[in-house]
Amino acid sequence: LQQFILGGAMRRRDREQLDRLYALLRHGPQHIEGYQGIVIRGDHIEVEDNIVYGGGSCVALNRATQARVAGNVLKAGASGQAMQCYSHLDWPDNPTPGNTGAKIEGSYTRDIIVEHNDCSANCTTTRNLVNFMRGGENIHLAGNHIHDIPTTTDGEAMLTHLWFARWAEPTIEMTGPMSGRIIDPTGEVTDESLDGAVIDIVGGRGVGQIRRIVRREGESFEIDKPWLAVPDASSQIVFTAPPPFGPMNIVDNRIENAPINIILWGNSRDIVVDGNYTADGPGITVWSIRFKGDQKVWGGAAFTLVCNNTMDRGFSVP
Numbered sequence: 001l002q003q004f005i006l007g008g009a010m011r012r013r014d015r016e017q018l019d020r021l022y023a024l025l026r027h028g029p030q031h032i033e034g035y036q037g038i039v040i041r042g043d044h045i046e047v048e049d050n051i052v053y054g055g056g057s058c059v060a061l062n063r064a065t066q067a068r069v070a071g072n073v074l075k076a077g078a079s080g081q082a083m084q085c086y087s088h089l090d091w092p093d094n095p096t097p098g099n100t101g102a103k104i105e106g107s108y109t110r111d112i113i114v115e116h117n118d119c120s121a122n123c124t125t126t127r128n129l130v131n132f133m134r135g136g137e138n139i140h141l142a143g144n145h146i147h148d149i150p151t152t153t154d155g156e157a158m159l160t161h162l163w164f165a166r167w168a169e170p171t172i173e174m175t176g177p178m179s180g181r182i183i184d185p186t187g188e189v190t191d192e193s194l195d196g197a198v199i200d201i202v203g204g205r206g207v208g209q210i211r212r213i214v215r216r217e218g219e220s221f222e223i224d225k226p227w228l229a230v231p232d233a234s235s236q237i238v239f240t241a242p243p244p245f246g247p248m249n250i251v252d253n254r255i256e257n258a259p260i261n262i263i264l265w266g267n268s269r270d271i272v273v274d275g276n277y278t279a280d281g282p283g284i285t286v287w288s289i290r291f292k293g294d295q296k297v298w299g300g301a302a303f304t305l306v307c308n309n310t311m312d313r314g315f316s317v318p
Contacts, residue, residue, distance in 0.1 A: 001037045001038070001050065001051070001052045001053065002052075002053040002055075003035055003037065003053070003054065003055025003056070003077065004055065005021060005024075005025065005035055005055040005056075005077075005078065006021060006025075009021070024056075024078070024079060025078040025079060025123075025125060026078075026079070026125060027079060027125070027153075034056040034057065034079060034080060035054070035055035035056030035057070035077065035078075035080065036054075036056060036057050036058075036060045036080075037052040037053075037054050037055070037057065037058045037059065038050070038052065038058065038059045038060070039057075039059075039060040039061075039062060040060075040061055040062065040064055040067075041061075041062040041063050041064055042064055042065075043064070043065045043066050044065075044066045044067075045061070045064055045066065045067035045068070046067075046068050046070075047059055047067070047068070047069045047070075047072065048068070048069075048070050048071050048072065049070075049071045049072065050072045050073070050074075051072070051073045052072065052073070052074050052075065053075045053077065053122055054074070054075060054076045054077035054080045054081075054082070054122065055077045055078070055080070056076075056077050056078060056079055056080030056081075057076060057077070057080035057081045057082070057083075057084055058072075058074035058075065058076055058077075058080070058081070058082050058083060058119075059072065059074060059082070059083045059084075060081075060083075060084050060085075060086060061083075061084070061085045061086065061109055061112070062086050062088075063086065063087055063088065063106065063107055063108060063109060064085070064109055064112075065109070065110050065111050066111045067085075067109075067111070067112050067113070068112075068113040068114075068115075069083060069112075069113070069114045069115075069117060070113065070114070070115045070116055070117065071115075071116050071117065072117045072118070073117070073118045074117055074118070074119045074120075075120055075121070075122035076119070076120070076121050076122060076123070076126040076127070076128075076129060076149075077122050077123045077126065078123045078125050078126070079125055079126070079127050079153075080123075080126060080127060081126070081127055081128045081129060081130070081131050082117075082119035082120070082121075082128075082129040082130060082146070083114065083117070083119060083129070083130050083131070084128075084130075084131040084132075084133055085109040085112055085131070085132045085133065085136055085139075086109065086133045086134065087107060087108030087109050087133065087134040087135040087136060087242045088107060088108075088134055089102035089103075089104065089107050089165060089241060089242065090102055090103070090107070095191070100191035100192075101191050101192035101193040101194070102165070102192070102193065102241070103193060104193060104194070104195060104196035104197050104241045104242060105195060105196040107196075107242060108134070108135045108136060108137070108242035108243070109132065109135070109136040109137075109139075110136060110137040110138050110139075111137070111138045112132075112136065112138070112139045112140070113140045113142075114130065114139075114140070114141045114142075114144060115140070115141070115142045115143050115144065116142075116143045116144065117144045117145070118144070118145045119144060119145070119146045119147070119157075120146075120147050120148045120149070121148055121149040121150060124150045124152050125150075125152055125153055126149055126150065126153065126155075127153050127154055128149070128153075128154050128155070128156040128157070128159060129146050129149055129156070129157045129158065129258070130144070130146055130157065130158045130159070131156070131159050131160075131161060132159070132160045132161070132245060132248075133160075133161045133163070134161065134162065134163045134164065134242065135162070135164055135241075135242030135243060135244065135245065135267075136160070136242075136245055136248070137243055137245075137246065137247070138247055138248075139245070139246075139247075139248040139249070140248075140249045140251075141158070141248070141249065141250045141251070141253060142249065142250075142251045142252055142253065143251075143252050143253065144253045144254070144255075145253070145254045145255075146158055146253060146254070146255045146256075146258075147254070147255065147256045147257050147258070148256075148257045148258075149257070149258045149259070151259045154259070154260070155258055155259030155260060156258070156259070156260040156263050157255045157256075157258035157260060157261050157262070157281070158250065158253070158255055158261065158262045158263070159260070159262075159263045159264075159265055160245045160248075160263075160264050160265055160266060160268060161265050161266060162244075162245075162265065162266025162267040162289060162297065162299045163266075163297055164240055164241065164242060164244070164266075164267055164297060164299070165240070165241050165296055165297075166238050166239065166240050166296050166297065166298060167188050167189050167192070167238065167239040167240075167296065168236075168237075168238050168239075168296075169184070169185075169186050169188045170182050170183060170184035170186075170188055170189050170237065170239065171183050171235070171237045172199065172221075172231065172237055174227070174230055174231065177226040177227075178222055178223050178224075178225065178226055179220065179221070179222050179223075180220075180221055180223070181219045181220055181221070182216075182219045182220075182221060183219075184219070189239060192239075193216065194213050194216040194221065194239060194241070195213060195214070195215060195216055196212065196213065196214075196241065196242075196243075197212075197213050197239050197240060197241035197243070198210050198211060198212050198213065198239070198240050198241070198243045198244070199211050199212075199213060199223065199237060199238070199239060199240075200237075200238045200239075200240050200244070201231055201235050201236065201237060201238075202236050202237075202238050202300065203235065203236030204231070204232075204234035204235040204236050205229055205230075205231055205232050205234050205235045206227055206228070206229040206230065206231045206232075206235050207235075207236075208302055208303070209227055209228060209229065209231075210243075210244070210269065211223040211224060211225065211227065212224040212243070213239075240267070244267040244268055244269050244299070244300075245264070245266075245267065245268040245269070245271070246268050246269040246270040246271055246303075247270040247271075247272075248268065248270070248271045248272070249271075249272045249274070250262065250271070250272065250273045250274070250276060251272065251273075251274050251275055251276070252274075252275045252276065253276045253277070254276070254277045255276060255277070255278045255279075255281075256277070256278065256279040256280050256281070256312075257279065257280040257281065258280070258281045259281060259282075260281060260282055260285065261278040261279075261281040261282060261283055261284065261314065262276065262278060262283070262284045262285065263285045263287065264285070264286045264287065264301065264304070265285075265287045265289065266287065266288075266289045266299040267288075267289070267298075267299030267300055267301075268286075268299070268300075268301055268302070268304065269300075269301070269302040269303050269304075270302075270303050271286075271301075271303070271304045271305070272305045272307075273304070273305065273306045273307070273309060274305070274306075274307050274308050274309070275308045275309065276309045276310070277309070277310045277312065278309065278310070278311050278312070278314060279311070279312040279313050279314060280312075280313050280314060281314050282314060283309075283311040283314045284306055284309060284311070286301050286304055286306070287299075287301070288300050288301045
């Protein structure tokens with residue numbers, strides 16, 4: 001598969017269209033917009049043994065589940081990425097009673113295998129190579145060769161990128177091993193669905209634990225399994241959707257010649273980075289992010305294991 005975005009451009013008189021295309025080629029979107037070779041939203045997906053020259057991005061999984069991307073040659077084009085897995089919450093444009101919150105289930109990427117692909121840039125303005133954007137669960141990235149991206153843009157070879165909704169004002173009170181009620185005096189999550197969101201304890205008793213909300217009705221909720229240490233009044237509670245990145249395995253990949261080799265950026269937990277070879281770049285970086293102002297977008301890095309990796313001709317920034 002090959003795209004020629006400016007094919008026939010010399011015969012066009014529509015300068016407005018051409019100017020839009022040139023702007024896209026220079027600094028286009030890094031998300032699901034723009035030119036895509038293969039883009040799929042769905043379940044039980046196999047993308048295998050393809051050669052894709054991206055006009056923009058090569059393979060995009062838009063809120064997909066149970067997907068395997070294997071044995072492909074992916075050459076990312078202008079402002080694009082070799083592969084991206086994309087999650088996104090949509091709030092109604094015209095909310096009505098009972099229809100004000102974002103649907104969480106089905107809105108994020110999960111259960112993804114990315115293995116034995118060759119990913120590189122095919123343009124001087126390629127944005128990134130392998131990108132997991134805005135949340136993802138149960139991801140296995142193994143045996144890939146991710147390499148050779150210019151320094152003209154972000155140039156991140158393998159990355160996670162947060163942009164979650166996180167609500168920190170409400171708290172909870174458990175009424176049973178797997179049931180409780182939401183205490184929300186400001187009404188921050190009154191109209192949010194929260195089915196499929198997670199409760200993350202980021203301080204106080206039970207810190208480090210995370211549980212999924214399987215059902216919410218009014219102030220009552222049920223979680224997927226009991227707490228090991230039941231939160232109490234000292235616990236700092238955060239509701240997060242989509243769930244943070246993880247569990248995630250990044251194993252036995254060769255990632256080289258990039259402005260950034262591996263960057264876990266934002267909000268992740270239960271990550272294993274094992275047996276990778278990185279060269280000619282800043283090696284392996286793990287970031288925790290908090291934005292200024294009132295944006296409800298911030299992260300953390302918990303339970304991250306980095307072991308048995310080789311950094312050659314590079315450096316690490318913890």
